[in-house]
Amino acid sequence: MSITEGWVGRRVKRVEDPKILLGRGRYADDVTPARCLHAAFVRAPVAHALITAIDVEAAKQAPGVVAVFTAGDFNPMCRSWKGLLDWPGLVGGDQRPLATGKMHYVGEPVVMVVAESRAVAEDALELVTLDYEELDPVVDSIAALDASAAKVHDELPSNLAFEGTFGTGDVEAAFAEAAVVVETGISTARHTAVALEPRGVVAEFDPSAKSLTVRLSTQAPHMLQSVFAELLGLRESNIRVLTDEVGGAFGMKAHVYSDEVATCAASILLRRPVKWIQDRVESLQSDTQARDERVSAALAVAADGRILGMRSEVVSDGGAYSVYPRSMVTEGIQVATIMPGPYRIPVYSGHLRVAITNKAPLAVYRGVGHPVAILAMETLLDETARRLGLDPAELRRRNLIAPDELPYTSVTGQVYDSGSHQESLEKLLAMLPAGPDLDKRKAEARERGRLLGVGLACFVEVTAPGVMFYGKRGAPITAHDQVEVRVEADGSVTVLLGTPGQGQGLQTTAAQVVADHLGVSFDRISVVSGDTAVVPHGTGVWASRSAVVSSGAAASAAREVKERLLAIAGHLLEVDPADLEIGNGVVQVAGAPNVHLGVEELAEVAHFRTHRLPPELRIGLSVVGEYSGPNVTFNNGAHAAVVEVEEDSGLVHIVDYACVEDCGVLINPEIVDGQIRGGVAQGIGGALFERLYYDENGQLLTSTLLDYLMPTGPELPDVRITHLETPSPITMLGVKGAGEAGAAGAPAAVHNAVNDALAPLGARVWHEPITPERVVRGLDEAAGH
Ligand code: SMO
CATH class of the missing domain: 3.90.1170.50 (Aldehyde oxidase/xanthine dehydrogenase, a/b hammerhead)
Known part of the structure; x- marks a missing residue:
């Protein structure tokens, strides 16, 4: 029972921003x-x-x-x-x-x-x-695994840090019965967060x-x-x-x-x-680096485009050390296990090897493996569509998990609790040029010396993983969060977040959740985070978890404080607390709004006039709530890039970018939009620009921002976003993580768009970043020079 205004779901402006914009933020060096x-x-x-x-x-x-x-x-x-x-x-x-x-x-x-x-x-x-x-420097991940390679660590038997195979089913049989087998090899370049x-x-x-x-x-x-x-x-x-x-x-x-x-x-x-x-x-x-992955993958497909099976071979370059406590294998394992994505894939085998090399340690970076896994899967699907003469959207449509199949257990054992896999694709297609319109645009671009292409990428994303992810595997990383909600003597509210707000708007979203679940106005709430001596325990910001888990903890604390307020009000008003409701800081008798008390009056009594209350009443208006979150909850999305490739120079321009995102219940769509845009920018960086270049001696040649290219404003498109809201049935508020989705989908969407542009000339590119040089080489090879 609540008469709240409903702060969750609103595009509330971030409470964090004035301080940051006015230069009053406090960073480590301040x-x-x-x-x-x-x-x-x-x-x-x-x-x-x-x-x-x-x-x-x-x-x-x-x-x-x-x-x-x-x-x-x-x-x-x-x-x-x-x-x-x-x-x-x-x-x-x-x-x-x-x-x-x-x-x-x-x-x-x-x-x-x-x-x-x-x-x-x-x-x-x-x-x-x-x-x-x-x-002897060990620089190449595949050469590192050769018996003749020098050892990075003398005390270890070799440079192989980890080897594993993921997936189930008779893959051989699926490939034997396939009408078509399509194979591709992609690689992504080592890059880093550049905070x-x-x-x-x-x-x-x-x-x-x-x-x-x-x-x-x-x-x-x-x-x-x-x-x-x-x-x-x-x-x-x-x-x-x-x-x-x-x-x-960003994980770094x-x-x-x-x-x-x-x-x-x-x-x-x-x-x-x-x-x-x-x-x-x-x-x-x-800084820890990421995305140094080589993948070869193959699909076994029936004549009608149904996927019968899949296999992949992943070599991950883990760098010199296994970072503590998350290890160097998280990215590689995610690449191998996420690859089947939102598609119905009956059998799969993903073989992963992680090599130790003389490079900076590899670790997690926004999207952790997803950008690579999705790139491998989506480029393979486009190649398959070309082989079958099918529209790429139609091939996806035939294989995407349907609503009546949810919850769906993937072939690597991941449980997709809910989602809108098919609907996301359809909504995305509606945002894009198609048919004669697209043909016209391609022809018109060609007259300007440019090749126009459209690329799709559909995906699921692991968010808010629970204790099974790191805790069960022995790391000192908790998965649950605590949040303290405290009504001060004047009726204002302090929220202490275990997990720090740090740019992702968590303080704002926590205040929105508390406003609704406590029944006070958003404007009466102050949020504190980032001091382990002051706030209750929270594991931190990672794996698109903080909005999911923190909001659950905030809601549970707020509800308990609300119960205490109602009990106190019930005593003062001499009514059954069950007949009371609270909203916008006012407690009133349901159906009799003239009988009411303000939260500030209740707070004053609970702090200073406790002689008016019976001793058995809980008078502390400060409660620590906790929430463990789900084992994991999956968001889903569909991204599309429209690119123009300069035919003579190989330069890629992104002329349009559209995406559909479903991260369940939106606490603050404005913040989610910002998260998606930032992630897309980083994904485009990976697709087109970013590469930490180590030479054959293991010398880093890109140690300044003159050498390490990043996208800046002019290279980035406007990102058009459509939201779907399929609530997670397994999280407290139906929320799913959103923070990494942009980075997850963008590399594949851009890559597929470039290959769609190049395909009429028989050319492709397979390696990221897609530099002009690689495009020109692809075009030259296709032309037979
Ligand atoms: S890359 Mo994230 O902070 O798990």
Whole structure:
């Protein structure tokens, strides 16, 4: 019973924005405690080498330098770490604050200089002499798996971190009976998050209390509280992790980093605050990277276009270390298991190998495997449609899961709880040019020297995974969230989020949910997050989970506070609380609106005039609610790109972008739109621009933003969005995750559009990013030059 205005579903403006827009946001670098020291790192200049000697004496003597640390200083006080989820056979090399014995990738921290200022610390880096003996670099993921390859970690049997096969059924038989077998091979290039705010940490050890306060640009403060305690041997309750604004994270800030642990260790040893703020070169060299995947895949198809079976071969380049705690295999496993997507695929076998190489560690990045899996599947479908002479939309229509098949268990065991797979495609097609109109546009483009193409991509996306995902596999990552809802003495409401709001609008959406479930106005609610000493537990922002899980926790806390308000009001009004209703901050007798009390009056009584209440009444207007979320809930979507390819230069222009997204109940469509647009931009970056280029020696050639191309405003299309709202039957509010969907669908939609443009000339491209050079080469090969 509620007479609320219904804040959920509204395009409420984000409460986070005024602060950020006015330059009052607080990022890691905005806080400098008294007596703070500043750190800089000597990083590995080569990919693979034995460290033979390090001479730090000259650096130590430099004026203003306080300390120079090498591995031996930190190793006795800090445990090594590696991300080993409980996947059979998964191995990884030990990671430490500073390179120990060997250097494993360009950019690995080797020596830490701590000084009175950052400038002094950086200057002193030049005074460190690092001697090393180069080893054979392991750069190519397939060559890395060869028995003759040098080993990245001497203590491991080989460079194979993990091998597994996913899927079920008699794949051989399906291929034997197929009318057509279509095979493709695609690859995506290693890229990285390029957060506007680079990583940064301010560590402050208090030796008297043995407490450590860490201000950190992270998406998982509570996880890092656990991990810092574990690694540094401190009591977890003595560790406080603070994060306010986070200028971009996207999965990249969900791990333990050597340089960040080193900064904490330095503060402990020096008993002074130590700050380290990353620069852009360090970001491109040492942030976790992603999407370094090669996939070959094949479909067995009946003459009418029905898919009979599928197989795939995935080689994932995991880089040098298995990041802690998520490991280096999450992306590869997602690629192999998500590939069947929204299609009815009876049998499937996906074989995955993850290689260890001398590159920066591979980890999760917005979409985690989805962009690659969807690219493999969707390019294969388009190729199949061409082979069968079928319209690509029609081929999809014949294979998409139908409403009456839901819930649907995929061939890799994923349960799609609900969705609108067919409807999404139809709604998308209605947004696109087709038939004679499309033919006309293609002909008109051709007159301008451009090839016009349309590409589709349909997908499902894993969101809000539960404890089975990381917890059951042994990682110190919780899956549930807590939210505290507190009515203050004046009737205003404070909401304390366990999971931090950090740019994705979580504070706004939490306030909308609390407004509805508590029965107060949105404008009376303040939201606090990002301080582990203040807020209840929350696992953090990852896997499109925070709106799903946090909103459940917020709703359950708000409902309990509402019950308490109604009980107090019932006593004061001498009516049965069951006859009361609450909305917009007013409690009234149902059907008798003149008998009412404001929440501020109730709050005043509950705080200061408790003599008016019977002792058995719960007077605390502060409740921590929790929600574990579902095992997993799947969103679905369909994206389309319209591109024009310059025939002479190979340059790709995206002239239109349309998508249909179904993330269940929309808490705030404006915020979801923003999430989709940002994700699409990153997906387009992967499709057309972004590539961390390691040369044959493992040297990173793209360590500035002059070399590492990213899409900017002029390269990005307007994104037209249609929402469908199929509520999840298994989440508390029917909400599904939305944060990664844009990045998931865009690479495939753009890629298919380019190949649709090139196909009339017999050309294709298979590798991302689709650079002009690759397009021209494709056209040249097709023309037989
Ligand atoms: S890439 Mo996400 O933060 O799981």
